[in-house]
Amino acid sequence: MNKIEHKEFEGERPLFYQNDLELSNIKVLNGESAIKECTNVICTDSSFNGKYPFWHANHAKIEKCTFETGGRAAIWYSQDLSMKDSLVIAPKMFRRCKGLDLENVEFTDALETLWDCTNIKVKNIKAVHADYIFMNSSNIEVENFELHGNYSFQNCTNVKIKNSNLETKDAFWEAKNVTVENCSISGEFLGWHSENLTLINCSIKGTQPLCYAKNLKLINCTFDPDCDLAFEYSSIQAEIKGHVTSIKNPLTGSIKVDSVGEIIRDANAKAPNDCVIEVVNG
Incomplete structure (x- = not known):
């Protein structure tokens, strides 16, 4: 694994098309598509304030991370992705994804989240301002979900x-x-x-x-x-x-x-x- 710690990234595609990444305590600032087209990614204790960081990112594990307002539409077109113990402030998370496992995640603006996704497991989740959540999705398992929307x-x-x-x-x-x-x-x-x-x-x-x-x-x-x-x-x-x-x-x-x-x-x-x-x- 290529381990990257305590770094800040901005601009367009700073980590584009890389495999086997272990990211810890990184910050993604203004910009787009920081981790686009990456495979086998572990990301912990990090924050995202740039758009579209995890598009087409497969086999990713995200833990103890924060997606700020600027990190909207952060995870689209991805497969086999888990997120735990994290905070999502940005709207429009998760579109056209396959194989999602979400646990202990809070969404403070879940507008238009989890659209056109399949094979989803959700446990211990809170989502507010969650209008149209799960639109057109399939094969969904939900437990201990607090939904306001x-x-x-x-x-x-x-x-x-x-x-x-x-x-x-x-x-x-x-x-x-x-x-x-x-x-x-x-x-x-x-x-x-x-x-x-x-x-x-x-x-x-x-x-x-x-x-x-x-x-x-x-x-x-x-x-x-x-x-x-x-x-x-x-x-x-x-x-x-x-x-x-x-x-x-x-x-x-x-x-x-x-x-x-x-x-x-x-x-x-x-x-x-x-x-x-x-x-x-x-």
Whole structure:
């Protein structure tokens, strides 16, 4: 390994197209593409304030690093990359990457982060200002994720989320093959137009949840009082604990709920319009 310590870099492509790098306590200042097209990189205790430092960088390990505001769009088109114990202040991290392992990372501006990526593992992560996070990504495993940002997980496929707190409007739109377990989900219009969305032991908040969904499953979930007009035009199998404010025009399937304030079947109901609603205490 070529070991580089306590150095500062600026300008364009100062470490371009190098292999087997061990970087420690370096600073990337103004400039672009500092570590572009590099392979087998270990980077620790370093900071990045120049744009695009890890584009097309493969087999990289990043630990105890900070990506400053100027280090926006830092990691794109890369494969087999891990990041641990790091702070990301810059937006638009991770695009079109394959094989990401993120642990103990805080994103303070996660706008448009993790787009068009595949084979992602995320553990012990906090992301704020995270609008459109995970757009068009696939094969995602998430655990202990604190999310604050809207329009998350749109158009995603093959997603597993556990033990997380998701504060996010319009989550899981047009997502396919998603399982969410032991999570709190807060936000309007949850899961619209999704397919094969399964929620297990989840608490749900926000108006008009889970409409236009195909093969929707809920197991032992609870609904906040603001969860009104739920399940419109959805095919569903659900077991819901506690009270639901209102259910509107579910398409087909079955719903078992402890109690419900209102069941709406109006002139706008669509065929087959045969969803069975069982109110246990009603």
